[in-house]
Amino acid sequence: MRKLALSDEILLEVDKPVRYIGNEVNSIVKDKEKIKLRYAMCFPDLYEIGMSHLGIKILYDMFNSFEDVWCERVYSPWIDLSRIMKERKIPLFALESQDAVKDFDFIGITLQYEMCYTNVLQILDLAMIPFYSRDRKDDDPIIICGGPCTYNPEPIADFFDIVYIGEGETRYRELFDLYEKMKAKGFDRKSFLHEAAKIPGLYVPSLYEVLYESDSLNSMIESVKPLYDDIPSRIKRELVINLSDTYYPKKPVVPFMKVTQDRIVLEIMRGCIRGCRFCQAGMIYRPLRERSLESLKKYAVEMIKNTGQEEISLSSLSSSDYSKLPELVDFLIDYGRDAKLNISLPSLRVDAFSLDVMSKVQDIRKSSLTFAPEAGSQRMRDVINKGLTEDDILSGCREAFLGGWTRIKLYFMLGLPTETEEDIRDIAILSDKIARLYYDLIPKEERHGRVQIVASSSFFVPKPFTPFQWAKMDSKEDFLNKARTVNQAMKEQLNYKSIKYNWHEADVSRLEGVFARGDRRLASVLINAYKKGAVFDAWSETFNEERWLQAFEEEGISMDFYVSRERDINEVLPWDHIDAGVTKDFLIREWEQAKKGSVTPNCREKCSGCGARSYGGGICYEH
Amino acid sequence: MSIKVRIRFSKTGSMKFLGHLDVMHFFQQLMRRSNIPICYSEGFSPHQKMSFALPLSTGLESYGEYLDIETERSIPSKQALFMLNSNSVEGISILSYRELKEKAKNAMASVALADYSIRFREGYEADFDLKKKLDELLNEDEIRVLKKTKKSEKELDIKPFIHKYQCLEDENGYLIRLRLSCGSVDNTKPELLLKALYDKEKKDLDKYALMITREQIYTIEDGNIVSLEDMGLETE
Incomplete structure (x- = not known):
């Protein structure tokens, strides 16, 4: 027994x-004697969060299909256990073998949100591995990361030996082969990393030098340059072109x-295909690639x-x-009837079909319908290129009310570029229009009480590789004032009793903004905050703003420099040496279109020349 | 007509850290992986017809865990055991799969007695002659313990709930075997007896000192003690 x-x-x-x-x-579980490479796959948050993540499931399966590799899982120990592990010097272990991860060949950490960065430090700390890549010895594991935060890896670049840019399916085998070859000859970390940096999609931060315009901590970046001329000056995102065959x-x-x-x-x-201008995922995963209906049916049955x-x-x-959505859904409903399978369909547009x-x-009586108009006014929705008109929303609601639904959830963002007070107040007006529609449409005797409209707003955080990557972010006070304006406007509506409004906290959003568009100078702040006890910052019960404000102050770094100014399109951005597929020219065009409030058609309607065509597949070649 | 089935399983090794909800969750999925033709309730989110005999506290091992299910048709016990065990994990083994009579009481309502064995965890052994002192305690007319519930504390005599007692000593130290009343009425936790002994000896019983294993659960049928699995019959 284990x-x-x-x-x-x-x-x-x-x-x-x-x-x-x-x-x-x-x-x-594999036989340790028969494998050559041990990989610890880590999601730096609680088990129950990390276990839901699809990317890790895919890579876990793929790595373990390699005979020479054993991939295991690691999650962040909650603060009760991490305290005990620190006190008693118990090294962080992988779930399958229960062996210490410091003896593994690789630790791969997925970075899904900026607020997990202190958890990355906790993982390294508990694993007893130096925080900084430069301090690691030949026998320390190679620390590699992936996930959406790697499109601007700079704030955590010093902590990683390798940053994998893009989809994991394509280059890991090559990396493992290189590692095994070099391990067999007597391993030298530096030369391994240099060789790894030649593999497409792999960014080795220690081999790139960042120069600033001056020594001031608030100075801009002058350049990011590779130290050797045999590694690329820009690292291009990897992706799988044919998703049905992987x-x-x-x-x-x-x-x-x-x-x-x-x-x-x-x-x-x-x-x-949508191209919402605030949405990083909509930009960095281009082009749209579908899996075939046949392979999806087969996967579904096998997984069930x-x-x-x-x-x-x-x-x-x-x-x-x-x-092929109708065909797929029909298949699942049919198959699921006998298998007693519940089907959940998130991110569907509300229309007759859905x-x-x-x-x-x-x-229907128990479920609610969700709309994400993201903004209250049509002007604002055009600025963000949401591609949703008020008519679309109201006719969706009309169908829903006639179909028996009485609960509607609405998601909005506050703090979007060019936003005016009128745009903000329109959030309340739109909510009220939906309520009015219900009362006009459904006769009194057919109603089951009031319609319930729940409107929520979050605060907009500009992200790299979006047309809003240059935008200024609101201050905490601006955010809270805007939320109060919406709340007040809600109370002035005819149907205010049918509408509930809630908004997110602003302090976490601001930090998220700093790390989303930050640079390497933030590494010291992260370590400072971690040493003060910051960990699990994505959890409201453990987040403590005070610690962060102190850490920034002690390190002499201003948060405003990163979030409170609009950046010039000629400024060197910390992530300019990463090539996500969408070109800077496209993003600049979109930024200008946004300011004019003009809409860009989606990829199925018309190609907008974003650059993703260079990958040679997907929707770009369907016309 | 649905068929009532009783399943006995063990929960050992690392699986002792599964809570009761985790165990229920595990068995719901195990039924599906093993293609057991379990019955479902009606409605938008159908539930399996499944109920457990007696939740086991996290940290205890057991060879006598039980659940009842209803199935749409009869399947041979051997085949069911094979399917369930090949889809289970190390530490959870299905020990029997037997059909119940149509009118049989369910497992939860049947529970009357349970056997436990207790050992001391390494480093927490008793520093006195445990067997002698325990024998003496069991010879007294009553054994009074403080029973804590969520709402209150009350003193009660657990002697009437101890039906069998044995204390052995082997190369692994003491082994105490108990048969106790359990179920909804006179539920008695095995650690209560040891707690009473340590209190009497004016010693502290560490909360991690005992390693407790539930061995079997019984019902009383016409005055006879019958294990829950023996209420059912193997099917061919």
Whole structure:
């Protein structure tokens, strides 16, 4: 029987010990003697968050399909356990073997949101590995990262040996081969990293020098240059062009505990045709590539059998844009009737088709419909290129009310570029219009009480590789004033009793903004804040703004420099040496279009020449 | 007509850290992976017809865990055991799969007695003659313990709930075997007896000192003690 890394006493002391014991159905245990390379795949947050993540499932399955590789999983120990591990010097371990990860060949960390950066430090700290890449020795594991935050990896660049830019399916085999070859000859970390930097998509931050215009901590970047001329000056994002002919995890690990998304995930496509100007995912995963209907049907059936899970969810950025959606949904409904399968369909546009499907798969009385207009006024929606008119929203609601729905959720953003008070107040007016529509449409005797409209707003955070990457972000006071304006406007509406409005906290958004568009000078702030106790900053119960403000002050770094000024299009951006596929010219064009409030058609309507065509496939070649 | 089935399973090793909700979640999925023709409730989110005998506290091991399910048709016990075990994990083994009579009481309502064995965790051994002192305690007329519930504390005599007692010593130290009343009425936790002994000896019983294993659960049928699995019959 496996010996656990933690004693019974510790496991009985901490909350939810099942997070730390492994042994789940479909988890993979290999014979250590027969493998050449051990990889610890880490999601730097709680088990129940990380276990829901599709990217890790794909890479876990792919790596373990290699005979010479054993890939295991690691998640962040919650603060109760991490305290015990620090006190008793218990090194961070992988779930499958329960072995210390500091003895592994690689630790791969996925960076899904900026607020996990202190958790990355916690992982390294508990693993007993130096924070800075430059301080690591030949026998330390190679620390590599992937995920959306790598499109501007600079704030955490000093902590990583390698940053993988793009989709993991393409270059890991090459990297593993290189590692095994160099390990066999007596490993030298420096030369390995130099060789790795020649593999497309792999960015080795230590081999790129950042020069600033002056020594002042508020000076702009002058240049980012490779130290050697045999490595690329820009690192181009990797991607899989044919998604129907690649790895898919048919036997995903099934957690014991109920995790956040306790369901089978079927990724139907990557990329998005919409081009919303605030949305990073819509830009960095271009071009849209669909998986074939036949392969999806096959995966679904196999996963249902192999996991026993009761729910399947379609995953994509905008499921309504999948060209074979009706066929796929029909298949799942049919198959699911006998298999007693629940089907969840997030990110669907509300229209006659989706309402019909939803009425088949869920209880209308208990479910709510979600719209994401993102902005209240048409002017503002045109600025962000949402591609949604008030007519679209109201006719969707009309269909929904006639179909029996009475609960509507609306998502908005505050602090968008060019936003005026009128745009903000329109959030309340639109909410009220929807309520009025209900009362006009549904006669009194057919109503079941009031219509319930829940409007939520989050604060806009400009992200790299979006047309808004140059935009200024609102201050915390601006944000809260805007939220109060909306709240006040809500109260002035005729149907205010049918509308509930809530808004997010502003302090986390601002930090997120700093790290999203920050540079290497922020590494010291991260370490400072971590040493003060900052960890699990994405969790409101553990987030403490005071610690961060102090850390910035002590390091002499101004948050305003990163978020409170509009950047000039000629400024060297910290991520300019990353090539995400969309060109800077396109982003500048879109930024200008946004300021004029003019709309850019989606990829199916007309190609806008974003640059993704250079990958040689996907939607760009469907016309 | 649906068929009532009783399943006995063990929960050992690292699986002792699964909470009761995790175990339920695990079995729901295990039924589906194993193609057991389990019955579902009606409605938009159908639930499996499944109920457990007696939740086991996290940290305890067991060879006597039970759940009842309803199935749409009969399947041979051997085949069911094979399917369930080949889709299970190390530490959870399905020990029996037997059909119940149509009118049989469900597992939860049947629970009357349970066997436990107790050992001391390494480093937490008793520093006195445990067997002698325990024998003495069991010979007294009553064994009073403080029973804590969520709302209150009350003193009660657990002697009437101890039906069998044995204390052995082997190369692994003491082994205490107990048969206790359990179920919804006189539920008695095995650690209560040791707690009473340590209190009497004016010693502290560390909360991690004991390693407890549930061995079996019984019902009382016409005055006879019958294990829950023996209420059912193997099917060919």
